[in-house]
Amino acid sequence: MSENSKTLRPTPPGVTEAGLDAALAAFAAAIGPDKVSTDPELLKEFQDPYQVPGTATNLPSAVVTPTSVEEVQAIVRLANEHTVPLWPISRGKNNGYGGAAPWVRGAVMVSFLAMNKVEINEELGYAMVEPGVSWFDLHDAIEEGGHDLVASIVDIGWGGVVSNTVEHGLTYMPNSLDQAAHCGFEVVLPNGELYRTGSGGMDNNPTWPLYKRGLGPTTTELFMQSNYGIVTKMGYWLMPKPEVYMPLWLQVWDDSQMPAVVDALRELMLAKVIDMRPQLSNTLIMASMLTSRAEWFEGTGPMPEEIIDKLAKELGLGRWMMRFALYGDEAVVDHNYARLRARFLQIPSVQLMGQKYSAEEWETLPNPHERVQIGVPSLDLYKMAGWSGGDEGGHVDFSPVIPLTAKHAKEAQELFEKLCHEAGLDYLGGMLPINARSTTFINVIPFDTKNPEQVHRAYEHAKHMVEVAGKMGYGEYRLHPYFADTAMDQFGFNDHIQLRFNEQLKDLIDPNGIIAPGKSGIWGSRLRAAGFPQQ
Numbered sequence: 001m002s003e004n005s006k007t008l009r010p011t012p013p014g015v016t017e018a019g020l021d022a023a024l025a026a027f028a029a030a031i032g033p034d035k036v037s038t039d040p041e042l043l044k045e046f047q048d049p050y051q052v053p054g055t056a057t058n059l060p061s062a063v064v065t066p067t068s069v070e071e072v073q074a075i076v077r078l079a080n081e082h083t084v085p086l087w088p089i090s091r092g093k094n095n096g097y098g099g100a101a102p103w104v105r106g107a108v109m110v111s112f113l114a115m116n117k118v119e120i121n122e123e124l125g126y127a128m129v130e131p132g133v134s135w136f137d138l139h140d141a142i143e144e145g146g147h148d149l150v151a152s153i154v155d156i157g158w159g160g161v162v163s164n165t166v167e168h169g170l171t172y173m174p175n176s177l178d179q180a181a182h183c184g185f186e187v188v189l190p191n192g193e194l195y196r197t198g199s200g201g202m203d204n205n206p207t208w209p210l211y212k213r214g215l216g217p218t219t220t221e222l223f224m225q226s227n228y229g230i231v232t233k234m235g236y237w238l239m240p241k242p243e244v245y246m247p248l249w250l251q252v253w254d255d256s257q258m259p260a261v262v263d264a265l266r267e268l269m270l271a272k273v274i275d276m277r278p279q280l281s282n283t284l285i286m287a288s289m290l291t292s293r294a295e296w297f298e299g300t301g302p303m304p305e306e307i308i309d310k311l312a313k314e315l316g317l318g319r320w321m322m323r324f325a326l327y328g329d330e331a332v333v334d335h336n337y338a339r340l341r342a343r344f345l346q347i348p349s350v351q352l353m354g355q356k357y358s359a360e361e362w363e364t365l366p367n368p369h370e371r372v373q374i375g376v377p378s379l380d381l382y383k384m385a386g387w388s389g390g391d392e393g394g395h396v397d398f399s400p401v402i403p404l405t406a407k408h409a410k411e412a413q414e415l416f417e418k419l420c421h422e423a424g425l426d427y428l429g430g431m432l433p434i435n436a437r438s439t440t441f442i443n444v445i446p447f448d449t450k451n452p453e454q455v456h457r458a459y460e461h462a463k464h465m466v467e468v469a470g471k472m473g474y475g476e477y478r479l480h481p482y483f484a485d486t487a488m489d490q491f492g493f494n495d496h497i498q499l500r501f502n503e504q505l506k507d508l509i510d511p512n513g514i515i516a517p518g519k520s521g522i523w524g525s526r527l528r529a530a531g532f533p534q535q
């Protein structure tokens with residue numbers, strides 16, 4: 001714990017209280033005092049809700065809420081002058097990955113809630129969005145404009161389109177495979193200059209949101225999961241409304257048949273019969289969205305096998321359940337559905353069901369899972385966080401990427417389940433393919449934030465899992481601050497050349513380490529010299 005984390009007021013590393021006051025006064029003079037706040041009530045929103053209440057040390061010192069790109073540039077320039085780190089967030093709902101909290105105590109939050117413009121181009125099928133645009137905003141803009149388009153969205157609609165994209169977040173429709181629905185970023189660089197990636201390097205180039213490359217190296221990906229700039233605008237591709245949308249459910253009643261389903265899934269994805277991102281979940285993940293643990297089991301260790309089985313049957317879930325969908329002209333959907341049946345129903349204990357809907361019907365489908373896959377957002381699937389602690393429940397997610405084969409899925413599943421049980425925790429596992437060849441293996445580790453020992457055990461367990469998976473050659477797809485440095489450590493090829501390269505770049509473009517220090521293990525020389533990462 002650093003010196004300043006013991007004082008009441010969070011100040012950034014190496015910055016005095018007077019220095020912080022001078023920085024905040026400079027921000028206020030540049031963008032207006034109403035857009036700079038140190039109100040303790042407001043600052044409470046920039047904490048990770050999944051920590052034991054009252055124990056967080058990574059607290060922000062202030063929040064600035066710019067309303068234009070020029071204001072973002074002014075903030076970044078002044079932050080350099082005062083060596084005050086900034087932590088950009090879009091909607092601040094990154095729960096399970098550290099929430100809205102900065103990774104460095106005393107950082108100034110840059111909140112984009114006041115920059116939420118959406119422009120839609122129906123002819124070319126894309127939206128141009130600012131970072132404050134939520135999934136609800138995007139959906140509403142499409143509907144209110146009467147556009148014949150749908151957006152690929154996440155399960156819980158309160159997050160942001162830009163933030164989810166820069167974090168390599170997963171959505172479900174065809175455009176989202178390989179996390180490739182974005183095209184063209186506008187970025188405020190760490191020195192305050194405005195930069196556009198891809199064809200945006202040319203004045204007035206109309207293909208900026210259409211063509212992902214430009215001339216020379218394309219740098220868009222450098223601004224994802226990084227701290228090389230603040231994204232202020234992004235192109236996001238949309239899909240024309242299909243004639244027919246057919247949400248599908250596949251149930252696997254015999255636990256041991258999951259690997260066979262994975263092999264069939266890969267074949268069908270490679271052949272593009274399934275051309276979207278399915279979600280294959282075990283009983284407890286599905287159950288966590290419908291019920292709470294206490295309704296089935298009050299014991300302290302992991303939920304026993306016979307109770308999981310009972311729950312699977314009584315809630316009609318199966319031991320594994322896959323949510324997925326077909327989109328397109330009715331004749332194509334019918335053809336592909338027949339191919340799915342022919343392949344999946346060869347596997348013992350598998351059932352498959354689905355129903356076709358037209359655009360008039362899908363907006364109001366009663367099942368939120370079915371609405372999500374056609375771009376209709378809700379908050380209904382948030383219940384998962386309450387599996388172990390009700391309203392005060394939380395979770396930390398450990399999600400390595402593995403090859404999409406039966407062999408790897410079986411090995412990973414057996415090992416992760418065993419480790420979870422050894423730690424005395426329920427096993428909530430599932431797969432969200434990245435593409436037809438690889439998948440994230442999601443492990444949701446739930447806890448009750450009122451139980452400090454359980455919270456500590458869950459985070460330690462997640463960190464341990466990161467190390468074990470690393471030894472098997474599997475890396476995380478996304479980082480929680482609690483295990484960010486450990487996860488980056490697993491990428492050790494050639495004496496950690498990736499991290500060394502990232503650090504060199506950081507020092508070159510952000511010598512004061514102003515933008516999101518610590519993100520993806522990239523601290524920059526100034527903070528490394530000041531003792532970061534702290535143990």
Ligand code: ADP
Nearest residue numbers: 089090091092093094131159160163164230231
């Ligand atoms: P969401 O509300 O969509 O869950 P957040 O707003 O909490 O996401 O942002 C998640 C993370 O994404 C942040 O902690 C930050 O690292 C990164 N991020 C968010 N917005 C931006 C942005 N405009 N530019 C750069 N990075 C961002």
